[in-house]
Amino acid sequence: MPTQPLVSIDAVPVILHEGSLHLVLGVREYDPFAGRAALPGVLLNAHERLAEAVERALLSKAGVAAGAILASVEAGVFDDFERDERGPTLSIARLVILDPNTELSDERVEMVPLDGLPDLPFDHRAIVARAATVLLDSLWINLGTTRALLGDTFDTAELIARMKELSAAAGLPVPETANIGRALGSNKLLERVAPAAPAGGRGRPPAVWEWV
Amino acid sequence: MPTQPLVSIDAVPVILHEGSLHLVLGVREYDPFAGRAALPGVLLNAHERLAEAVERALLSKAGVAAGAILASVEAGVFDDFERDERGPTLSIARLVILDPNTELSDERVEMVPLDGLPDLPFDHRAIVARAATVLLDSLWINLGTTRALLGDTFDTAELIARMKELSAAAGLPVPETANIGRALGSNKLLERVAPAAPAGGRGRPPAVWEWV
DNA sequence: GCAAAAGTGTTAGGATTACACCCATGA
DNA sequence: TCATGGGTGTAATCCTAACACTTTTGC
Numbered sequence A, B: 001m002p003t004q005p006l007v008s009i010d011a012v013p014v015i016l017h018e019g020s021l022h023l024v025l026g027v028r029e030y031d032p033f034a035g036r037a038a039l040p041g042v043l044l045n046a047h048e049r050l051a052e053a054v055e056r057a058l059l060s061k062a063g064v065a066a067g068a069i070l071a072s073v074e075a076g077v078f079d080d081f082e083r084d085e086r087g088p089t090l091s092i093a094r095l096v097i098l099d100p101n102t103e104l105s106d107e108r109v110e111m112v113p114l115d116g117l118p119d120l121p122f123d124h125r126a127i128v129a130r131a132a133t134v135l136l137d138s139l140w141i142n143l144g145t146t147r148a149l150l151g152d153t154f155d156t157a158e159l160i161a162r163m164k165e166l167s168a169a170a171g172l173p174v175p176e177t178a179n180i181g182r183a184l185g186s187n188k189l190l191e192r193v194a195p196a197a198p199a200g201g202r203g204r205p206p207a208v209w210e211w212v
Numbered sequence C: 001g002c003a004a005a006a007g008t009g010t011t012a013g014g015a016t017t018a019c020a021c022c023c024a025t026g027a
Numbered sequence D: 001t002c003a004t005g006g007g008t009g010t011a012a013t014c015c016t017a018a019c020a021c022t023t024t025t026g027c
Helices: A050-062 A124-138 A143-152 A156-170 A180-185 B050-062 B123-140 B144-149 B156-170 B180-185
Strands: A007-016 A022-026 A040-042 A069-078 A090-098 A108-115 A152-157 A191-195 A208-211 B008-017 B020-027 B041-043 B069-079 B088-096 B111-113 B154-157 B190-193 B208-211
Touching: A007 A050, A007 A124, A007 A152, A022 A156, A040 A050, A050 A069, A050 A090, A050 B069, A069 A124, A069 A143, A069 B050, A090 A124, A090 A143, A090 B088, A124 A143, A124 A156, A143 A156, A152 A156, A152 A191, A156 A180, A180 A191, A180 B069, B008 B050, B020 B050, B041 B050, B050 B069, B050 B088, B069 B123, B069 B144, B088 B123, B123 B144, B123 B156, B144 B156, B154 B156, B154 B180, B156 B180, B180 B190
Parallel strands: A007 A090, B008 B088
Antiparallel strands: A007 A022, A007 A040, A022 A108, A069 A090, A152 A208, A191 A208, B008 B020, B008 B041, B020 B111, B069 B088, B154 B208, B190 B208
């Protein structure tokens, strides 16, 4: 009976890419699931801090530098029945919000939209769902993650898009959005500002908000 | 550089004892902190399930049998700066609600009231605070833990007492309690029933509730 | 009867929801 | 000028917080 634990730290890296939230995956080099895109994860080293392991996972599995991390929060601990004998049996998941300006040029990196996730190896699909739920629940409660997700200035349409994408990834019904602009208007942490760009899409341009 | 992780599973076992919530601690047999009461925790074994490790911790550190566990939920993952070189650097905490009828006869076991916690070794004080916060937040949301905490029938005074004890352990201000009985009356999962015992304390006896 | 403990009445204020309708933009 | 995407007006509803007051108990 072995006495050393097998624990992996799995990042759930989320990035705003071409106007929608994407999951950043790394193509696995080794079995199991060699060649398939999966959450960047590493086996935890002794005396290694959680944040260090997350950075190591992002860098070694997807070529993402630590500086790209805007926020990182706990997303749950997962037992995985399905894993092979050799692999980790326990996964500590951290939701990571990446800077949208990050260059993701590593050849192993793969981005998939949060509202159209493919099949993922291991129990990574369930982990992503939990992470999305955690982020949704922490909106307007954890201001760090909220600001990291939305940026310093954002408009109502962007917020609604993020909520829909996260709800899709979480497997939750599409949220009500009718009165969200009003709610933002009465949020004392926000201030309505004039749009920077002239306009973007088709209809009436949404209200733009800035953190005070 | 060692490559094996040191991960401990720490139970935060809570039990209703003499009318108030108590934390179940185990007196440590070995250094560090030999002789002091601490959360029952074990180093995670390879391929061991979380639930198994929690049961092992309770049995081996406090003599509590697995059958006493009414509910068990995740309470967070903790980095601990302060630990000695030899010890775990990462702790996975699980809140455990124990059956109030459990005989705690093990000589190593020690019970301390949640609303009057002593100093605890390691970062156990912070872990207990987080666990209490998690349980408070999951009241009426996670019905499993809620029922485990309150029992099949309970009265309004008991609920208020549990909320106060948990708030104290969490380091939160004492909750408002003026309209709680009303809220229970409009909860469709509960039904008001006649008190079983004639009466207990001094003033007017509280309303008794039963899960439908 | 008195004090303690808890329930109940009542009210004001605010939040939520829903729905209809109006406004700004690009084509 | 039309379709589109969003904002705004408005009212019904519900929830919340207070605070005073009443009820039920033990002593």
